[in-house]
Amino acid sequence: QVQLVESGGGLVQPGGSLRLSCTASGRVFAVYTMAWYRQVPGKQREMVASITSTGNTNYADSVKGRFTISRDYAKNTQYLQMNSLRPEDTAVYYCKALISQTISSVNMDYWGKGTLVTVSS
Numbered sequence: 001q002v003q004l005v006e007s008g009g010g011l012v013q014p015g016g017s018l019r020l021s022c023t024a025s026g027r028v029f030a031v032y033t034m035a036w037y038r039q040v041p042g043k044q045r046e047m048v049a050s051i052t053s054t055g056n057t058n059y060a061d062s063v064k065g066r067f068t069i070s071r072d073y074a075k076n077t078q079y080l081q082m083n084s085l086r087p088e089d090t091a092v093y094y095c096k097a098l099i100s101q102t103i104s105s106v107n108m109d110y111w112g113k114g115t116l117v118t119v120s121s
Helices: none
Strands: 002-007 010-012 018-026 030-039 046-051 057-059 067-072 077-082 091-100 108-111 115-119
Touching (some): 002 091, 002 108, 018 091, 018 115, 030 067, 030 077, 046 067, 046 077, 057 067
Parallel strands (some): 010 115
Antiparallel strands (some): 002 018, 018 077, 030 091, 046 057, 067 077, 091 108, 091 115
């Protein structure tokens, strides 16, 4: 069994900062690409940032220059540092990870339950 648990969401004022964390645990043999997605009611879930097992990163245009994704490979943990937050960043943020549970198993995507980020004055 694999679990992804996010933390760090909350209420922050416009222009403020917040850091999200996500840790993969359980039956984990290897973790490949990890990513952050976000979703608001009535809209499609969108990718915010991703980071590969070699450290290559990718960002949505809407967050470039403001958000930074990083990773602690030894802890199977990823982070999303969010700076200069705007009201339109308000969403439920989800952690996703491509994981193999054993040396012989196929790779599968796993999702966390999400953490709510609210940017408001």
